[in-house]
Amino acid sequence: MERLTVELGERSYPILIGDGLVRAIGGHVAPLLKRPRTMIVTDEHVAPHYLAGLGAALGAEGISFSSLVLPAGEASKSWQGLARLTEWLIGEGIERSDHVIALGGGVIGDLVGFACSIVKRGCRFIQVPTTLLAQVDSSVGGKTAINVAAGKNMIGAFHQPALVVIDPTTLDTLPRRDLAAGYAEVVKYGLIDDADFFAWCEAHGTALLAGDGEARHTAIAHSVAAKARIVAADERETQDIRALLNLGHSFGHALEAETGYSDALLHGEAVAAGMALAHQFSAANGLCPAADAARVAAHLTAVGLPHDLASAGVAADGATLAGHMAHDKKVRGGKLPLILTRGIGSSFVTEAFGLDMVAAFLDRRPG
Ligand code: NAD
Numbered sequence: 001m002e003r004l005t006v007e008l009g010e011r012s013y014p015i016l017i018g019d020g021l022v023r024a025i026g027g028h029v030a031p032l033l034k035r036p037r038t039m040i041v042t043d044e045h046v047a048p049h050y051l052a053g054l055g056a057a058l059g060a061e062g063i064s065f066s067s068l069v070l071p072a073g074e075a076s077k078s079w080q081g082l083a084r085l086t087e088w089l090i091g092e093g094i095e096r097s098d099h100v101i102a103l104g105g106g107v108i109g110d111l112v113g114f115a116c117s118i119v120k121r122g123c124r125f126i127q128v129p130t131t132l133l134a135q136v137d138s139s140v141g142g143k144t145a146i147n148v149a150a151g152k153n154m155i156g157a158f159h160q161p162a163l164v165v166i167d168p169t170t171l172d173t174l175p176r177r178d179l180a181a182g183y184a185e186v187v188k189y190g191l192i193d194d195a196d197f198f199a200w201c202e203a204h205g206t207a208l209l210a211g212d213g214e215a216r217h218t219a220i221a222h223s224v225a226a227k228a229r230i231v232a233a234d235e236r237e238t239q240d241i242r243a244l245l246n247l248g249h250s251f252g253h254a255l256e257a258e259t260g261y262s263d264a265l266l267h268g269e270a271v272a273a274g275m276a277l278a279h280q281f282s283a284a285n286g287l288c289p290a291a292d293a294a295r296v297a298a299h300l301t302a303v304g305l306p307h308d309l310a311s312a313g314v315a316a317d318g319a320t321l322a323g324h325m326a327h328d329k330k331v332r333g334g335k336l337p338l339i340l341t342r343g344i345g346s347s348f349v350t351e352a353f354g355l356d357m358v359a360a361f362l363d364r365r366p367g
């Protein structure tokens, strides 16, 4: 088992990574509890595979639990989902020192984290991520949110978990498409500031997606270490450090908005296309070698991820897509900071480009 720490002073917490950890979680949870009781929240796809094993592992340490199984999918990250969850937690008699366990992907993690930031003015939670996206990104760092009519992740809070337990074997049951979407976030760490890791992805990405355990473990541990470092340096995204984690997200959000945040384009798929577009936009503006942009597109294509508008299934014009970007919650003083790049592993934040330039670029159908 590997153990990392997110260093945040009194809010620091461990990340444990190891095959089979879900079925051995009790000993890691028990020391955190003031009373031997917890509540597990999961979804209907995850529950049949992992709820009983997790429960048995808690029971082995004398910890009792109740569980709530929510519908799978983004719709649970909503006012309705939040109301159902918070009222269930209160009905279960939750106390502020209790720890709720989020067993699932980014949807369950974001929803449970947000609920725990407000129930009784804040209680604790433990992330047990079961998608690659959640294991390498969303379970670490304390961003929690729900979606509302005005946009995705618009209502939320920074609320750090007390513990993150990553069991890579849970990926054995994850559909291939969700695995690939999560892999986009792995590639992102290479593109941000680690060219060697991008080269590792080029060499091992296909094996990882085919289920190679060693490649999977290396990618998760490397990604999580990068995320822990970034979050420790800039927990609330105020210093343009954590903002780099949004590489590909501004372009990606436009694609997700255009496809209605639906299964037509998963979040990770939108991020993949968005990262390729960010590199192509950087190359088109003389910031980044065109060969680097081509290399990014080639790797994403090789693993079956979209790398441009056409492969993302988006036909909208530049003005429409730039219009979606204008509603990004990262807009500050009317300007949208873009994450661009000087080459693979050299991303940076800039407000030097207006959305009119982005629209004109997108109208040229890059790809
Ligand atoms: P998800 O939680 O919807 O999971 C994807 C699908 O896989 C669901 O159908 C789920 O039921 C199923 N599933 C999960 N684990 C499984 C397993 N082991 N076996 C079989 N099926 C399994 O989606 P996701 O991609 O994990 O997360 C996307 C969400 O994460 C979005 O809402 C996004 O906004 C959020 N997100 C948050 C952050 C953050 O920092 N908080 C970062 C990135 C993304």
Ligand code: GLY
Residues within 6 Å of the ligand: 137, 138, 140, 141, 143, 242, 245, 246
């Ligand atoms: N996933 C982006 C962040 O955690 O900041």
